[in-house]
Amino acid sequence: MNSYPTRWTKQMKVVLDIVYDGKSPITADQVYGLARKQMPRISLGTVYRNLNRLVVSGLISESKVGTVQCFYPHPYSNTHLECRVCGRLYSVPFDLSLHQVAKETGLTLDGYELRLKGVCKECASRCI
Amino acid sequence: MNSYPTRWTKQMKVVLDIVYDGKSPITADQVYGLARKQMPRISLGTVYRNLNRLVVSGLISESKVGTVQCFYPHPYSNTHLECRVCGRLYSVPFDLSLHQVAKETGLTLDGYELRLKGVCKECASRCI
DNA sequence: CATAAAGTAGTAATGATTACTATTATGAAT
DNA sequence: ATTCATAATAGTAATCATTACTACTTTATG
Numbered sequence: 001m002n003s004y005p006t007r008w009t010k011q012m013k014v015v016l017d018i019v020y021d022g023k024s025p026i027t028a029d030q031v032y033g034l035a036r037k038q039m040p041r042i043s044l045g046t047v048y049r050n051l052n053r054l055v056v057s058g059l060i061s062e063s064k065v066g067t068v069q070c071f072y073p074h075p076y077s078n079t080h081l082e083c084r085v086c087g088r089l090y091s092v093p094f095d096l097s098l099h100q101v102a103k104e105t106g107l108t109l110d111g112y113e114l115r116l117k118g119v120c121k122e123c124a125s126r127c128i
Numbered sequence: 129m130n131s132y133p134t135r136w137t138k139q140m141k142v143v144l145d146i147v148y149d150g151k152s153p154i155t156a157d158q159v160y161g162l163a164r165k166q167m168p169r170i171s172l173g174t175v176y177r178n179l180n181r182l183v184v185s186g187l188i189s190e191s192k193v194g195t196v197q198c199f200y201p202h203p204y205s206n207t208h209l210e211c212r213v214c215g216r217l218y219s220v221p222f223d224l225s226l227h228q229v230a231k232e233t234g235l236t237l238d239g240y241e242l243r244l245k246g247v248c249k250e251c252a253s254r255c256i
Numbered sequence: 257c258a259t260a261a262a263g264t265a266g267t268a269a270t271g272a273t274t275a276c277t278a279t280t281a282t283g284a285a286t
Numbered sequence: 287a288t289t290c291a292t293a294a295t296a297g298t299a300a301t302c303a304t305t306a307c308t309a310c311t312t313t314a315t316g
Contacts (some may be wrong), residue, residue: 007255007262007313037233043265048304056213067305085184094233101244105222106164107209109246135282135293171296176273196272269306
């Protein structure tokens with residue numbers, strides 16, 4: 001599916017630096033916008049290709065927020081509540097012990113995404 | 129975002145029955161295919177609209193598998209491993225106590241999706 | 257330097273989902 | 287039962303993130 005990087009190109013370095021410099025999750029399109037400032041002719045396909053290669057190699061991490069992929073400089077875990085009524089996504093302060101899960105399952109893990117499905121407090125209070 | 133059903137239509141009943149009768153998760157497109165056998169002129173948009181309304185009302189559940197939405201007759205929880213190298217999705221026999229999570233967070237929950245991020249055994253053994 | 261393979265730019269295609277619009281069906285009030 | 291406002295539908299077009307394709311360029315290596 002994803003290919004492993006074999007050559008270290010200028011475009012790959014630009015993409016990597018942008019993800020590393022970012023303080024918050026960034027989308028492929030945002031990386032594209034920033035990359036074009038340094039390298040105006042870089043193409044969106046190249047940005048996607050390099051982001052995916054960097055994920056494969058473990059240099060950056062990725063997770064889906066809503067419908068779009070977001071990229072992070074480091075392994076990343078999060079918990080969200082997805083309200084089935086309003087469809088909104090809420091960040092939830094809940095932590096899973098990745099170490100414990102890795103132990104129980106015998107898997108090598110970098111991070112997790114926990115999507116809780118239910119009804120948010122606002123929608124619940126409206127008695128819908 | 130999603131609208132709440134106010135009228136009980138034939139199309140809604142057809143969609144609901146198909147999801148209820150299914151033994152396994154079903155996509156909107158599959159529901160559309162089955163619905164057309166009973167109601168040849170039903171439109172895909174109507175299938176989507178009714179599926180979403182049924183989710184909002186809590187009569188059925190939904191979760192994303194890869195890039196597509198899947199629908200289930202009952203609240204549904206699952207754990208998957210997403211391999212960052214090959215991109216494949218593996219079902220993992222790990223259960224989270226939803227009751228415990230609900231207690232800790234104070235939320236009303238129907239189910240969860242836990243996406244573990246790491247490297248699958250096959251890719252790990254290839255030493256990539 | 258030569259050369260094969262990997263990467264890139266630019267553009268077109270994909271595919272699930274949503275939006276739009278004219279028409280039809282529904283349910284509450286008369 | 288008939289009327290009537292409005293919710294829902296069919297059919298089609300549009301979105302939009304992501305991937306695929308192709309001719310050209312760059313890279314690593316003998």
